[in-house]
Amino acid sequence: MHRTAVAVVLVAAMGLAGCAIHSMGLPPDFVGVEKSYLGSYLVRAVSADGVMVALRAEPNPERGTLVFWTAAITNQMAGQGYKAVKSEDVTSDTGEAGRLLTFSMQKQGVTFSYILAVFVKGNDILIAEAGGKAEAVEPKLAEIKKALLTSK
Amino acid sequence: MPKHVILLFVAAVVAVAGCAEETRYNAVLLRNREMEKAASRPAEPAPTPGKPAPDLTLFKAPAGQSVAAVEPRKVVYTGSFTLLVADMKAAAERTLRMAEQMGGYMQHMTDSSIVIRVPAARFDETVAGLGNIGTVTDKEVKAQDVTEEYEDLAIRLKNAKALQERLVALLAKAENVKDAIEVEREVNRVRTEIEKLEGQMNRLSGQIAYATLSVRFTQTREAPRELKVSLPFPWLRELGLEHLLSIVGM
Secondary structure, three states, rough: HHHHHHHHHHHHHHHHOOOOOOOOOOOOOOOOOOOOOOOOOOOOEEEEEOOOHHHHHHHHHOOOOHHHHHHHHHHHHHHHOOOOEEEEEOOOOOOOEEEEEEEEEOOOEEEEEEEEEEEEEEEEEEEEEEEEEEEHHHHHHHHHHHHHOOOO | OOOOHHHHHHHHHHHHHHHHHHHHHHHHHHHHHHHHHHHHOOOOOOOOOOOOOOOOOOOOOOOOOOOOOOOOEEEEEEEEEEEEEEEEEEEEHHHHHHHOOOOOEEEEEOOOOEEEEEEEEHHHHHHHHHHOOEEEEEEEEEEEOOOHHHHHHHHHHHHHHHHHHHHHHHHOOOHHHHHEEEEHHHHHHHHHHHHHHHHHHHHHHHHHHHEEEEEEEEEEOOOOOOOOOOOOOHHHHOHHHHHHOOOOOO
């Protein structure tokens, strides 16, 4: 199931992203959504209790640095009312330097967690996202982070 | 039968009924005091809200007296809460839905407050549920023991009904219109008293069966937004949980 998901992503990415092929592995017990639910994502998968993981690739023709994009994303989330919890240097499975950002958000008395792994790869920015109710994300956190670092 | 005899009889019946009531009431008080003494502890505190009253059926009665089955205490639970929420209207609606799920109902509602009634057994659960709707910044919970008041009303009602029956029987035996009118007047007085007592019993029973929770909402104040910088990269605005979780209904 995991390999099938990755294969589907590769084919989709080839069609959508032209020459660049981007993919991301899925945490255990996450299921990829149908193409009609991808939206602007290259990968989108969900757990049974509503935690989502997703991968998007955005153009970076002017070669903004990882520092620039990390700061831009952090400021964007702060402006939307997210509370920054953690920011740490990470390395993807393919050796790319990246940044892992963790945020929390309160909505109607419920705490949500939102995690992003940001990588700058050539002319693209890879943003792997994960999020859901904090009580659902917490038990899966290690596996989710591991999956985000498989982005390439 | 002479009029003065009828009147004397009516007066005697009323007096006897009153005495019987007092004797019965005193018996209840005496039983309660003996229960407390036999248990060798101070007056029983009101039970924890939402939990059933302690089982007192195992206490040992004084020698020579039979152990009467002990009814659980009658308690009226009320609570008053202030909740900090982002959206008062949405919070009020969530509170109403929660009350209905608990088997309760809304008694009163405004834009910034709601009074709900839920079965007394679900009081604890409802209080905990309020914590999921917003942040509880103020809380007051009361448990009022109304057992004696309830028993007193029950005894008075029973005695009034017995008196009514006796008067109705007496009315049937009245020998003239004047006597009949006297007894009828007394029957009506007792009937009015019964209706009043039944109303009080119903109100008290309702308060015991259903706890009352008053919730006032206050809105979180957002810090004044600084002038936001908006970078010319539209995809940045697609980041966040609302977009990510849009297909699972955040």
